[in-house]
Amino acid sequence: xxxxxxxxxxxxxxxxxxxxxxxxxxxxxxxxxxxxxxxxxxxxxxxxxxxxxxxxxxxxxxxxxxxxxxxxxxxxxxxxxxxxxxxxxxxxxxxxxxxxxxxxxxxxxxxxxxxxxxxxxxxxxxxxxxxxxxxxxxxxxxxxxxxxxxxxxxxxxxxxxxxxxxxxxxxxxxxxxxxxxxxxxxxxxxxxxxxxxxxxxxxxxxxxxxxxxxxxxxxxxxxxxxxxxxxxxxxxxxxxxxxxxxxxxxxxxxxxxxxxxxxxxxxxxxxxxxxxxxxxxxxxxxxxxxxxxxxxxxxxxxxxxxxxxxxxxxxxxxxxxxxxxxxxxxxxxxxxxxxxxxxxxxxxxxxxxxxxxxxxxxxxxxxxxxxxxxxxxxxxxxxxxxxxxxxxxxxxxxxxxxxxxxxxxxxxxxxxxxxxxxxxxxxxxxxxxxxxxxxxxxxxxxxxxxxxxxxxxxxxxxxxxxxxxxxxxxxxxxxxxx
Amino acid sequence: xxxxxxxxxxxxxxxxxxxxxxxxxxxxxxxxxxxxxxxxxxxxxxxxxxxxxxxxxxxxxxxxxxxxxxxxxxxxxxxxxxxxxxxxxxxxxxxxxxxxxxxxxxxxxxxxxxxxxxxxxxxxxxxxxxxxxxxxxxxxxxxxxxxxxxxxxxxxxxxxxxxxxxxxxxxxxxxxxxxxxxxxxxxxxxxxxxxxxxxxxxxxxxxxxxxxxxxxxxxxxxxxxxxxxxxxxxxxxxxxxxxxxxxxxxxxxxxxxxxxxxxxxxxxxxxxxxxxxxxxxxxxxxxxxxxxxxxxxxxxxxxxxxxxxxxxxxxxxxxxxxxxxxxxxxxxxxxxxxxxxxxxxxxxxxxxxxxxxxxxxxxxxxxxxxxxxxxxxxxxxxxxxxxxxxxxxxxxxxxxxxxxxxxxxxxxxxxxxxxxxxxxxxxxxxxxxxxxxxxxxxxxxxxxxxxxxxxxxxxxxxxxxxxxxxxxxxxxxxxxxx
Numbered sequence: 001x002x003x004x005x006x007x008x009x010x011x012x013x014x015x016x017x018x019x020x021x022x023x024x025x026x027x028x029x030x031x032x033x034x035x036x037x038x039x040x041x042x043x044x045x046x047x048x049x050x051x052x053x054x055x056x057x058x059x060x061x062x063x064x065x066x067x068x069x070x071x072x073x074x075x076x077x078x079x080x081x082x083x084x085x086x087x088x089x090x091x092x093x094x095x096x097x098x099x100x101x102x103x104x105x106x107x108x109x110x111x112x113x114x115x116x117x118x119x120x121x122x123x124x125x126x127x128x129x130x131x132x133x134x135x136x137x138x139x140x141x142x143x144x145x146x147x148x149x150x151x152x153x154x155x156x157x158x159x160x161x162x163x164x165x166x167x168x169x170x171x172x173x174x175x176x177x178x179x180x181x182x183x184x185x186x187x188x189x190x191x192x193x194x195x196x197x198x199x200x201x202x203x204x205x206x207x208x209x210x211x212x213x214x215x216x217x218x219x220x221x222x223x224x225x226x227x228x229x230x231x232x233x234x235x236x237x238x239x240x241x242x243x244x245x246x247x248x249x250x251x252x253x254x255x256x257x258x259x260x261x262x263x264x265x266x267x268x269x270x271x272x273x274x275x276x277x278x279x280x281x282x283x284x285x286x287x288x289x290x291x292x293x294x295x296x297x298x299x300x301x302x303x304x305x306x307x308x309x310x311x312x313x314x315x316x317x318x319x320x321x322x323x324x325x326x327x328x329x330x331x332x333x334x335x336x337x338x339x340x341x342x343x344x345x346x347x348x349x350x351x352x353x354x355x356x357x358x359x360x361x362x363x364x365x366x367x368x369x370x371x372x373x374x375x376x377x378x379x380x381x382x383x384x385x386x387x388x389x390x391x392x393x394x395x396x397x398x399x400x401x402x403x404x405x406x407x408x409x410x411x412x413x414x415x416x417x418x419x420x421x422x423x424x425x426x427x428x429x430x431x432x433x434x435x436x437x438x439x440x441x442x443x444x445x446x447x448x449x450x451x452x453x454x455x456x457x458x459x460x461x462x463x464x465x466x467x468x469x470x471x472x473x474x475x476x477x478x479x480x481x482x
Numbered sequence: 483x484x485x486x487x488x489x490x491x492x493x494x495x496x497x498x499x500x501x502x503x504x505x506x507x508x509x510x511x512x513x514x515x516x517x518x519x520x521x522x523x524x525x526x527x528x529x530x531x532x533x534x535x536x537x538x539x540x541x542x543x544x545x546x547x548x549x550x551x552x553x554x555x556x557x558x559x560x561x562x563x564x565x566x567x568x569x570x571x572x573x574x575x576x577x578x579x580x581x582x583x584x585x586x587x588x589x590x591x592x593x594x595x596x597x598x599x600x601x602x603x604x605x606x607x608x609x610x611x612x613x614x615x616x617x618x619x620x621x622x623x624x625x626x627x628x629x630x631x632x633x634x635x636x637x638x639x640x641x642x643x644x645x646x647x648x649x650x651x652x653x654x655x656x657x658x659x660x661x662x663x664x665x666x667x668x669x670x671x672x673x674x675x676x677x678x679x680x681x682x683x684x685x686x687x688x689x690x691x692x693x694x695x696x697x698x699x700x701x702x703x704x705x706x707x708x709x710x711x712x713x714x715x716x717x718x719x720x721x722x723x724x725x726x727x728x729x730x731x732x733x734x735x736x737x738x739x740x741x742x743x744x745x746x747x748x749x750x751x752x753x754x755x756x757x758x759x760x761x762x763x764x765x766x767x768x769x770x771x772x773x774x775x776x777x778x779x780x781x782x783x784x785x786x787x788x789x790x791x792x793x794x795x796x797x798x799x800x801x802x803x804x805x806x807x808x809x810x811x812x813x814x815x816x817x818x819x820x821x822x823x824x825x826x827x828x829x830x831x832x833x834x835x836x837x838x839x840x841x842x843x844x845x846x847x848x849x850x851x852x853x854x855x856x857x858x859x860x861x862x863x864x865x866x867x868x869x870x871x872x873x874x875x876x877x878x879x880x881x882x883x884x885x886x887x888x889x890x891x892x893x894x895x896x897x898x899x900x901x902x903x904x905x906x907x908x909x910x911x912x913x914x915x916x917x918x919x920x921x922x923x924x925x926x927x928x929x930x931x932x933x934x935x936x937x938x939x940x941x942x943x944x945x946x947x948x949x950x951x952x953x954x955x956x957x958x959x960x961x962x963x964x
Contacts, residue, residue, distance in 0.1 A: 175665070175690040177914045179657040208657040208915035298800045302784045304902055311806060311864035311899035315906060318780045318803035319913075324793060376919060382793035417793035420786055424797060431801075431913035432659045433690035437858060 027262050032287040033059040035478050036279045037294055038267045038303075041069025042464050043452040044294030045253035046101070046471030047478075052257065054479050059286055060257065061279065063266035063421045066247075067254045069295075070416075070425055071464065073245035076331050076368065077410045082361030083245035084329040084368065086414035087425060088464050089359065092230075092237035094223055095465035097472070098249075102242060105252040109240040113358040114233025116341045119400045121348035122193070126399065132226065132234070134194065134347055141190035148186060148195065149225050156219040161458050164217035165439035173213035174436040181212045193349055200374040201347075201355045202228050203429050203462070204323025209375075214430040221461040231345055232357060237463065243362065246464065266421070269304040270449060277448040290478040294452035294471060296322055296428045297442075299421065309446050316438040319431065320455060322424035324378035325416045328353060328371040328393040330408035335360045335367030337401045344369055346400035351377035353396035369397055369405065382415045389413055427462035428455045443473075450474040509744050514769040515541040517960050518761045519776055520749045520785075523551025524946050525934040526776030527735035528583070528953030529960075534739065536961050541768055542739065543761065545748035545903045548729075549736045551777075552898075552907055553946065555727035558813050558850065559892045564843035565727035566811040566850065568896035569907060570946050571841065574712075574719035576705055577947035579954070580731075584724060587734040591722040595840040596715025598823045601882045603830035604675070608881065614708065614716070616676065616829055623672035630668060630677065631707050638701040643940050646699035647921035656695035656918040663694045675831055682856040683829075683837045684710050685911050685944070686805025691857075696912040703943040713827055714839060719945065725844065728946065748903070751786040752931060759930040772960040776934035776953060778804055778910045779924075781903065791928050798920040801913065802937060804906035806860035807898045810835060810853040810875040812890035817842045817849030819883050826851055828882035833859035835878035851879055851887065864897045871895055909944035910937045925955075932956040 035051045037044045040062035051058040066072075073083035091098055091109055102109060117128035120135050129135045133145055159167045167173065176184075178199055182192045199207045199215065222228045222237065230236020242249065254261055265281040270291055272278075279286045293300050301317025308314065335358060337344050344358025353371035360368045371393055373381050381389055390411045397405035416425035430438075443456045452474035457466030517533045519526045522544035533540040548554075555565035573580055573591055584591060599610035602617050611617045615627055641649045649655065658666075660681055664674045681689045681697065704710045704719065712718020724731065736743055747763040752773055754760075761768045775782050783799025790796065817840060819826050826840025835853035842850045853875055855863050863871055872893045879887035898907035912920075925938045934956035939948025 171690070175659055175661040177657055177659070177662075179914075180659075180662050183657075206915055206919070208653070208918075209913075298783075301780075301905075308900040308902060311861040311897070314899055315803065315806055315861065318905065321797065321800035324797060379793045379797065379919075415793070417796055418790040420790060423800065431691075431915075432661075433688055433913070436690075437688070437861075 027265065028283040030285050030287070031059060033057040033260070034288065034482055035290045035292060036061060036277070036286050036288040037292045038279070039063075039069065039294040039453070040067040040250065040254060040261060041294060041453070042071060042250055042467035043454060043471040043474075044292065045250055045257075046468045047292045047294060047452055047475040048257055048260065049253055050472055050475035051479065052260065056479065056482060058257070058260050059288075060261040061265045061267050061281060061286070062261065062263050065264050067261070067263070068247040068250035070422060071246040071250050072414065073247040074412055076361075076366060080331070080361070080366055081363075084359065084412060085246050085370075086327050086329070086412075087416070088246045089241065089370065090238045091240040091242060091464065092227065093235055093239055094227065095237070095460055095463060097468040098463075098465040101468055102249055105249060107248055107252060108243040110243060110362040112232035112238055112241055113335070113338070113360060113364070114231065114343050116338065116343040118231060118343060119346035121346060121350060121400055123349070128342065132229070132231065136190040136194060138188060138190060141188040144186055144188050144191040145194055148191060152216065152219055153224050156216045156224070159217055159220045161220060163439065164213060164220065165436045167213070170213060170436050173216065174211050174434075175432055176212050177208050177432055178210050178212050178215050179207040182207060197347060197349065197354060198229055201372060204325040204374040204378065204424070204426055205429055206375045209431060210429050211432040211435060214435050217435065218461055221457065221459055221466065232343070238357065241359070241362070249464070267303055269306065271306045272448045289482055290448050290450065292450045292452050292474045292478055294474065296320070296422070296453055297455055298322060298423060298428055300451070310441070312438055312441040313444070313446055316434070316441045319434045319438055320428035321431075322422070322428045323426060324375055324382070325425035326352070326373040326378045326381050326389070326413055327416070328373060328389070328413040329359065329411070330369045330371070330394065330397060330405065331410040332367040332369070332404070332408050335364055336404050338364070342401065348396070348400065350399070351396065352381050352392050356397065356400060366409070369401070371396060378417065382417045386413075445477060450477045509747065510765040512767050512769070513541060515539040515742070516770065516964055517772045517774060518543060518759070518768050518770040519774045520761070521545075521551065521776040521935070522549040522732065522736060522743060522745075523776060523935070524553060524732055524949035525936060525953040525956075526774065527732055528950045529774045529776060529934055529957040530739055530742065531735055532954055532957035533961065534742065538961065538964060540739070540742050541770075542743040543747045543749050543763060543768070544743065544745050547746050549743070549745070550729040550732035552904060553728040553732050554896065555729040556894055558843075558848060562813070562843070562848060563845070566841065566894060567728050567852075568809050568811070568894075569898070570728045571723065571852065572720045573722040573724060573946065574709065575717055575721055576709065577719070577942055577945060579950040580945075580947040583950055584731055587731060589730055589734060590725040592725060592844040594714035594720055594723055595817070595820070595842060595846070596713065596825050598820065598825040600713060600825060601828035603828060603832060603882055605831070610824065614711070614713065618672040618676060620670060620672060623670040626668055626670050626673040627676055630673060634698065634701055635706050638698045638706070641699055641702045643702060645921065646695060646702065647918045649695070652695060652918050655698065656693050657914055658694050659690050659914055660692050660694050660697050661689040664689060679829060679831060679836060680711055683854060686807040686856040686860065686906070686908055687911055688857045691913060692911050693914040693917060695917050699917065700943055703939065703941055703948065714825070720839065723841070723844070731946075749785055751788065753788045754930045771964055772930050772932065774932045774934050774956045774960055776956065778802070778904070778935055779937055780804060780905060780910055782933070792923070794920055794923040795926070795928055798916070798923045801916045801920055802910035803913075804904070804910045805908060806857055806864070807907035808834075808855040808860045808863050808871070808895055809898070810855060810871070810895040811841065811893070812851045812853075812876065812879060812887065813892040814849040814851070814886070814890050817846055818886050820846075824883065830878070830882065832881070833878065834863050834874050838879070838882060848891070851883070853878065860899065864899045868895075927959060932959045
């Protein structure tokens with residue numbers, strides 16, 4: 001039960017990653033800090049770092065028994081030096097905030113393996129290829145895809161970065177789904193299918209789920225479609241990996257808080273008045289001047305607020321569902337696909353795994369294939385028992401990389417939809433009508449409460465880089481009012 | 483703080499409505515019942531009634547210090563015999579379940595006042611009229627509205643009542659918003675504006691917020707558009723009122739539970755295993771064979787479930803936001819509009835109040851005007867202080883009924899978006915893509931947990947009638963497995 005959970009002694013990291021015994025927490029009673037941060041993902045920890053650096057006191061309250069949020073590392077098995085990233089995995093060259101942060105923490109990056117061909121799998125047929133656009137059949141489809149990319153980038157570039165809802169035709173762009181736009185603008189089924197693969201792969205939702213304006217703003221925040229969907233090694237969001245796993249960044253940040261972090265402390269209620277704010281968990285009451293809520297909007301909606309939040313903000317938390325994602329990891333003695341001239345990347349129209357990457361450690365031993373199961377496919381897979389998830393996922397791997405892919409020495413996966421304190425992955429998205437009406441409530445402080453989390457970022461929304469930006473922005477807001 | 487709230491002693495009803503002192507609750511410790519019901523709205527109370535009738539034990543846990551959920555009565559002022567309905571107000575002739583229930587409880591209905599003209603207010607011009615279609619300018623617009631009504635009813639009638647997501651073209655109908663459908667199918671701005679008034683008035687959301695398939699299924703559940711939008715006295719959902727107010731039905735049901743109800747007990751977590759279920763509040767642990775969760779889906783998402791719910795159900799709770807609604811009540815010595823040949827009903831394209839009704843008690847003293855502020859207008863109004871809300875709302879009343887409407891002896895309103903344990907009104911709706919993918923999870927039991935609430939109804943979804951149907955259905959499900 002919850003009250004019991006509040007007393008569970010937690011460790012900073014799950015799985016095989018480093019544990020921080022000094023931060024284990026079974027806290028009760030009253031505390032105080034200049035700023036309380038809710039959530040120990042990259043957003044909350046980045047905010048806490050800036051608060052602490054400025055000489056103010058900060059206390060981070062984390063619901064889980066680990067830090068990192070959507071950054072989660074698990075062991076690759078006995079003897080393996082590196083870890084598997086079960087959530088956030090890649091870093092891109094233009095993601096300056098997360099790159100700077102990693103550098104400052106002494107955490108290195110290394111290039112994602114990218115030599116050789118990708119696999120395109122469509123209508124049951126497997127085709128090796130290179131370049132951005134997969135070898136879909138038909139010149140008309142290719143032309144439509146190229147045109148659509150240009151059009152998406154053109155429209156995205158017209159959006160004000162800080163307020164896409166203020167764009168000239170925002171209401172019109174926000175009244176339709178990506179699916180409706182595709183039906184109106186793409187005549188070839190192949191082009192529409194590829195757009196669906198992109199939406200599923202990037203947002204883990206279906207084209208019918210998400211507003212056209214929201215997708216354009218997501219493209220805008222990344223700096224263009226090529227940044228989002230680039231193959232590894234092509235200058236986009238998939239170019240680099242993090243030594244020791246992405247959760248290591250969160251763990252390093254948490255260590256530097258020197259105890260200003262309590263685990264297993266889900267926040268239930270936030271009160272505020274002219275004198276200050278009070279943050280309640282099941283066992284703790286923390287007084288603060290300012291509160292930074294650094295969790296996805298749909299989770300922020302589970303907290304009770306007194307007085308009630310403004311209607312726009314309260315309703316926003318009902319209107320940003322998060323995608324459905326299962327990440328699947330298969331570990332082999334060696335990255336056998338490399339010898340076949342393949343780089344481990346596949347894109348497919350057939351699930352459950354529609355997108356794969358080579359996720360081997362920097363040294364290439366063991367060989368690791370990472371698979372994404374998104375949207376509908378993820379929900380279908382999520383409720384099956386592990387052996388069945390393994391069988392179906394490896395079935396996809398075999399279609400792309402041959403029978404050897406079906407015999408890994410280890411298979412693990414992460415069902416994000418079933419994580420109570422995430423509820424899905426990678427990012428809260430907006431259905432039609434939400435951005436134009438509720439967008440202004442995304443970052444606007446509510447009294448003493450400031451909002452962080454990658455959903456609130458204006459650059460690289462949905463990525464680790466956006467999480468860091470959001471935390472730094474929220475910290476600056478809070479500090480300016482202390 | 484929450485933990486304190488759990489100990490607050492509550493009374494069954496708010497405001498001037500009858501109080502049930504024997505049900506006041508400051509419960510701690512352990513309890514058990516065959517069935518626990520979460521939520522004391524009409525759905526939960528109807529379920530509890532059927533469980534109890536069958537000879538099984540039941541315990542209802544209600545978060546607030548009152549029963550009734552979206553049925554809430556407040557005093558009309560000193561000396562007034564009747565009450566104001568701040569939420570659910572009307573009953574229609576085909577709403578057999580709520581009519582039967584009221585009759586069994588000895589609660590009478592009376593006709594909504596309907597003699598005389600309605601007011602149509604568009605582009606700053608006020609026009610008295612009769613009949614279903616307001617006097618919008620232009621024969622083409624009138625023809626389009628009539629055609630659209632026929633088309634909506636035709637499409638709605640093709641949907642399977644229990645599973646609209648199984649309709650032949652469900653995916654296509656569910657991929658677009660009502661706004662997109664209107665843009666594609668209505669050429670006159672007047673027809674589109676009228677459809678917007680309908681969507682706002684019926685669902686308290688904007689046409690861009692909601693799936694076309696969802697709207698059609700809502701029409702299907704009501705038995706056609708004329709049922710939903712009929713003027714009072716025309717055979718539709720607005721024909722009758724409830725003597726003593728709609729919350730009186732909930733209070734009467736609660737009395738008959740003879741103590742099987744605890745107030746001020748928000749449910750935090752539900753655990754289940756092969757041996758049974760355990761429902762936790764801050765101060766209470768209740769063991770049960772079956773649990774009926776009778777709250778809107780977005781609130782059900784705030785409860786923690788162990789083990790985690792199936793992915794489809796968990797994600798559904800992120801994808802059914804509730805509308806934004808302020809209900810405004812002005813009380814006058816007499817219903818002065820009646821003498822002017824007006825029945826108190828107005829429809830308008832200008833907010834904040836776009837729809838009004840005569841909500842006077844059966845005897846016509848005092849005179850009461852009820853106004854609906856929906857969607858965008860509601861959010862704009864919700865955060866203003868009461869004097870400002872009063873000024874703006876009465877401004878609308880004056881436009882429709884003249885200067886006398888600006889001088890009520892009492893003004894009260896209900897800002898539903900700011901109610902923590904509702905978060906909006908009248909009903910959780912579905913954006914595009916939700917019904918076809920998540921619809922099957924709406925009523926499907928999850929182990930020992932059954933789902934009720936008007937959102938889960940197949941007849942009169944969103945109305946009191948649907949709430950009763952859902953409670954009776956969930957009770958039958960639970961009883962069949964005891």
